[in-house]
Amino acid sequence: xPGSLADALALLNTEPGVWKPFAGGTDLxxxxxxxxxxxxxxxxxxxLSELRGIAVTDAHITLGALTTYTEVQAHPxxxxxxxxxxxAASETGGLAIQNxxxxxxxxxxxxxxxxxxxxxxxxxxxxxxxxxxxxxWFPYNGFHTGYKQMQIAPDELLARIRLPRRTRGASHYxxxxxxxxxxxxxxxxxxxxxxxxxxxxxxxxxxxxxxxPIIVRCVETENTLRGEKPGAETTQxxxxxxxxxxxxxxxxxxxxxxxxxxxxxLLTDFLSTLET
Amino acid sequence: MQINFKVNGEERSVEGFPMxxxxxxxxxxxxxxxxxxxxxxxxCGACTVIIDGQIVNSCLVPVAQVNGSEITTIEGVAxxxxxxxxxxxxxxxxxxxxxxxxxxxxxxxxxxxxxNPQPTENDIRNGLAGNLCxxxxxxxxxxxxxxxxxx
Numbered sequence: 067x068p069g070s071l072a073d074a075l076a077l078l079n080t081e082p083g084v085w086k087p088f089a090g091g092t093d094l095x096x097x098x099x100x101x102x103x104x105x106x107x108x109x110x111x112x113x114l115s116e117l118r119g120i121a122v123t124d125a126h127i128t129l130g131a132l133t134t135y136t137e138v139q140a141h142p143x144x145x146x147x148x149x150x151x152x153x154a155a156s157e158t159g160g161l162a163i164q165n166x167x168x169x170x171x172x173x174x175x176x177x178x179x180x181x182x183x184x185x186x187x188x189x190x191x192x193x194x195x196x197x198x199x200x201x202x203w204f205p206y207n208g209f210h211t212g213y214k215q216m217q218i219a220p221d222e223l224l225a226r227i228r229l230p231r232r233t234r235g236a237s238h239y240x241x242x243x244x245x246x247x248x249x250x251x252x253x254x255x256x257x258x259x260x261x262x263x264x265x266x267x268x269x270x271x272x273x274x275x276x277x278x279p280i281i282v283r284c285v286e287t288e289n290t291l292r293g294e295k296p297g298a299e300t301t302q303x304x305x306x307x308x309x310x311x312x313x314x315x316x317x318x319x320x321x322x323x324x325x326x327x328x329x330x331x332l333l334t335d336f337l338s339t340l341e342t
Numbered sequence: 343m344q345i346n347f348k349v350n351g352e353e354r355s356v357e358g359f360p361m362x363x364x365x366x367x368x369x370x371x372x373x374x375x376x377x378x379x380x381x382x383x384x385x386c387g388a389c390t391v392i393i394d395g396q397i398v399n400s401c402l403v404p405v406a407q408v409n410g411s412e413i414t415t416i417e418g419v420a421x422x423x424x425x426x427x428x429x430x431x432x433x434x435x436x437x438x439x440x441x442x443x444x445x446x447x448x449x450x451x452x453x454x455x456x457x458n459p460q461p462t463e464n465d466i467r468n469g470l471a472g473n474l475c476x477x478x479x480x481x482x483x484x485x486x487x488x489x490x491x492x493x
Contacts, residue, residue, distance in 0.1 A: 099383070
């Protein structure tokens, strides 16, 4: 139980890989109790005030990694400018989970079925990793490199998540498909953002969860859509691109075929909201 | 490790493993067995308690994280020998069957009414969405919450 962020970073630096950061516990406690965690030592970062809080400037909104889902939903600027993140937060677990689960934890737990990353990817989030050596910021897209793999060193902590405030005039579409409304892990989770300029699709961004080893920012589908007019032909081309870009599998929650079909249905539904 | 916290208004001090589940510490060390274990993985809400004004699943909270906190369990909901309006409504309107989900349901409902004294049916469904009942008694539970705030 480090007393400060500096103490926590010093510990991670002295014995890299030995200590696993432990925040809200909503994922780790489950694995720990099931005996599925290799680590024996946990550094409790839940009490570190340096990793909390939401700061707003003209250009960005910056969230401490320990920001809970409940705090996300309550923030007026997130509600008005980043509604998909608030919706993702409201559809993660139930209230008791939302009071404890953190945005940073959702990222570094690295589940391909996590609910907030599709929204974060679509909002062009950037993340900050810190260690005793200093801090580095980089785009969240690319942070996850494979199933549960990410570009974070053993002595680093995820400290903050930053969203550029460039969503004015955009359409936002977020839909999580699970077995039930609350407490479900998604079968497919879709986030889409687009702007229409003179009848043509501009600045389209799409990310889909639970359809690949990582949450996928669907760049090829975006390229197919950019500059096109919303309509049946555009939708068909986009669905074809999407099917090449995702690689859903059969598992306990769903099947590859169902996931592909639902992902295409959600893309179609998103694009239909852009037609005037 | 020694951990100090307040439970139902009383200062308590426990000695134990820092990663022990708050649920187990409450039940086994403090003998507050009103808090139930359902799934043990944060899915069912049977182990709901209130920490510093927020409901949580006590099966997912290591006891080290409640040092200095204030906790309310189901044993602390009634005051001065009088049941809370939610508890009374659960009794009067059949909101409880087997009883395993009931402590968590009551705490989630108490928390909901504190934040939102006149919830819509949708608010009630959302507020209790993290609490599962396997006796299929949801309608009577929702009705109990409505009757509790009408009082």
